[in-house]
Amino acid sequence: PVIVLNIENDLAKGSARSIEAVDIFEALDPHRDLFVAFGGHAGAAGMTLEASRLEALSQVLVAYIEDNQVDLSTKNELFLDEKLSLPDLTLEPLKNFEKLAPFGMDNKKPVFYLKDFKVENARTMGAGNTHLKLKVSQADAVFEVVAFGLGDLATEFSQTKNLELAVTLSVNKWNGQTSLQLMLVDAKVNGIQLFNIRGKNAPLPENVPVLRFSEEMPNLEKSRAIVVYDLPERLNQLKAIIQQGHFEAIYFKNEIAQPYYLTGFGTRDQFAKLYKTIYQFPEFDIRYKLKELAAYLKIDSILLIKMIQIFEELNFVTIQDGVMQVNKKAEKKAIENSHIYQELKKTVKEQELMALGTVQEIYDYLIEKDEFSN
Template identity: 30%
Template sequence: MLQSKSNWKFKTISNETTQWMDDSSNLSPVMKELLIQRGISTIQEAQDFISPKLENLFDPRSFQAIEKASTRVHTAIEQQEKILVYGDYDADGVSSTTVLLKTLRELGANCDYYIPNRFTEGYGPNEAAFQQAFEDGYSVIITVDTGIASVYEAEVAKQLGIDLIITDHHEPQEELPDAYAILHPKLSPEYPFKELAGVGVAFKFSQHLLGYFPEHLLDLVAIGTVADLVPLIDENRILTYYGLRKLSDTKRLGLKALMSQCKIEGAINEQDIGFLIGPRLNAVGRLQDADLAVQLLLTEDQAEAEELAEVVNELNQERQQIVASIVKEAEAMVDLQDHHSVIVVAKSGWNEGVLGIVASRLVKKYDRPAIVLAINEEKQTAKGSARSIPAFDLFQNCMKMRSYFTHFGGHSQAAGMTLPLDHVGKIEQELNQLIKDQLTADDFKQEIAISKTICVPEINEELVSEIDQLAPFGMANPKPIFHLKHTPSDIRQLGSMKNHLKIHFKENDKVIEGIGFGMGDLYHRISPQTEVSVVGELGINEWNGIKKPQLVLQDMSINEWQLFDHRGKKQFDAAPYFSNHERHVLLSNKEIEEKNVSETMKQITYHTPLETIERADVLYIYDLPTNLAHLKEIINQVQPVNIHVCFYVENSSYLSPMPTRDDFKWFYALLYKRKQIDLNTELQLIMDAKGWKKDQVVFISKVFFELEFVKIENGVIQLNSAPVKKDLQESNLYQERINKAHIEKTLYYSTYQELYNWFQSTITYMDSERLKEELTYGL
């Protein structure tokens, strides 16, 4: 048995939504089911999803207060008032800033932008920046991707006589800012789609200001939308779909230079943004002023574009090093703490800009919500970021203790915060209790949403190509994960460190390859001829011009007990098998080498009282029993889910010839005739005469001695004068030899399948609660 690392959640569809599955559409049954899972139940909806259309975007005029905001901006442009675009320092923020700034410049506005420094000013609008804007003559400030929580700053703007227009998409809090106008999809009852990114809201405002659809800005919209992890459905899907096309052929010198640094060629997809472009733009604001990122997106000078792109790339490399260092320190702190339901770590000197990434790493490793804070000793404050697990809404629960925070904002899975240092312990204590009250132990595991169970014959290039039509993938439209249950035809480790796993599944003439990156350690946990369940994404592996469909594995489980066969190895190293299970029992009649024993392993012998043997996940059997029934009792007492047989036999009873009854008769007849035999001088003669080995002669002699047929003294065998007639079966030695040979045949010289069948017939706890506890997922 192998437990999955994540909870597997199988998606289901209701009967009411399957009406169109049998129509004349040329979509495969798999594709139809994937669309239904996305709430698509008609052919028209399917066509719109597979081939998004710009005309399906919503009219910006549905935004509440957009007419008022637009009128004010146009008035400012006409009167040459100074307009300040106030942005945020992440990829969504800098792309939003660029979108609106390009729009205002196109309209001839007297405008500029401002992005606060993460370290000296923190997130969002601040009084000092607004005061400076007033002194610099700005009469209109437009926030992008920020501002919805800036109640105090809106009042500052009002007192200064600045008209504040807020465009944002973050969660509105109980009190809204008293701004000139607020453009927010969740505060616009008439606007149908509520999940736009900050750049999506800025784009909608730009569209309304320009009076036409600004398709040339879609490359920037795609970057901010994908990087901010908003749901890639509805409008976000349409904007990203066309934005990726625009990005693939972008004329922006800065973006082209950045993509060159990323070594991106050809068509751009959402993964290029998510893993390459987005992190680099984010890295700027994490380490310094984000102005550099905006300059990169705005520049029209080739030399400047290349220079800025190189600096951005170097900052990203520096960010990676800083993250690795903080993660190492944070993990050391967590390992010293009591096991709470939430992780809270804080230290002075940590870079505030990367703490969200650090929190994500901690969540992934420890499967708990994590808050990572940088301490300001001088101000006695803590500032940082939090990330959560799917089962726990971090935003809503933190709002229950809003008074503890000086600043707080975010989403259900991520948040940023500032708080007095002496409140850190309080939020840890209260969050810990809230999590305990709301979650079960199973909720802490990461989740994998599985779209469908699939068979080997169903997997082909055509299906992979069809699934690609669901792209761009992202939040609320993840790349489909498939479940395959099959017995591998071949398993091997890959890589110089053997840290990857390759597994082949064969059905008839069809072979599908599965590749598990970083899953090489599972090689030792898959026994032969065992049916395994794997989950992963379908893709195409191209090598030397040959394309083959493959399954990129994310997790694996084995939902039955397993037998691992190490018979015949003089030296068996159990260390690779220790992980993935907590309790181990080693059955041996001799002390085992230290390297084969872990802290979680207990050693027992065949003489250990049965009632003292505890249950364990794994049983290692080093020595053959003298009684098969006793071994059965031990197995059912331990109740293992995995059994390792590690027998090594040097002097085999099964392979050594067993004297026949005729052999015993011949030797007795010789004794009867001779009265005595001196084995010191006649052993070789007997061996030559019968073709026996020494141990056969010795064995016959010992059986006769046990049955009191003979006396043996100093190698001389002498026939008793009046022996009592007995059968060979009455000899314990004779019976032990037969029993030992039978045990060796059953447990040592049997085939793997024969050995498996013997253990299978031995196990009586298979239907008990023991195995129900070990189930890794349910269909």
């Protein structure tokens, strides 16, 4: 329950709103001595009292909740009047409902249930993008749903699967046109929700733990949602987190520090050209000439470093204090024999998935048990 009061001339005047679990009138009515004026019902009340009695008012309400062992986490029950079919929806039913007005506590406005529809788009509106407007379709019928105060959930509403809505009907008059629109009362989803926030300007959701593998890991023991901000060098660590957690929502940002999926893992021609180039030099100082070599070979620096590491692993070159020397007596070996090369191929494949795959493809891969896992 919430009580909002304005204090003026040492008098506090305002109103209270409550949830079904707390009968606000029953809680405060026995203490009328606190008030100059008081009245209301189970869900709401109005009051005036001396400002000096605000602490006593707070204590009365807390005592009522504790004495009655009220579970404040309990949500109000929402009664749905009928399932809504968008293709059958016209202004005529709304005119009939308006004959039942005025609506209030004992004569609630009809609430309808909507499922099996598609969210065509979700956009924010109002000052500060506070509110949300959805365009939803079912068969050939398209309607707008207005959700006040939910502008920060535009990403969620536009990408959520198995979304179900509770709505009321309303008339929208704009530019001389009259249309029927839906007003959101509540929403429900089924199953884990996967959100793509890989876009450059996509905002991070508020109050959701963020996985940054370059930083200390957050405590995820009680988390029901996470943001995958960046990626570990190999995805085994991320797979373990996803498989061990009990997440209801996962947001994929998937920042990649070293994008090998853009460079590839090196072609035969690239390896041959690299070897031919460095073979001409008795010594090559890679600390100072790596960028020049990358520019000459037209190979990205991050890939070139891996290629040199592969040569070193295969004993084609030796590196000491940043100086690389070609081993001209090295045994001939296939690049594929390199463990570093094989790991690089896996990294490229994983990065391609995380950068370009759908969020469902990413999730399916992350929850897939490894062959040798317990």
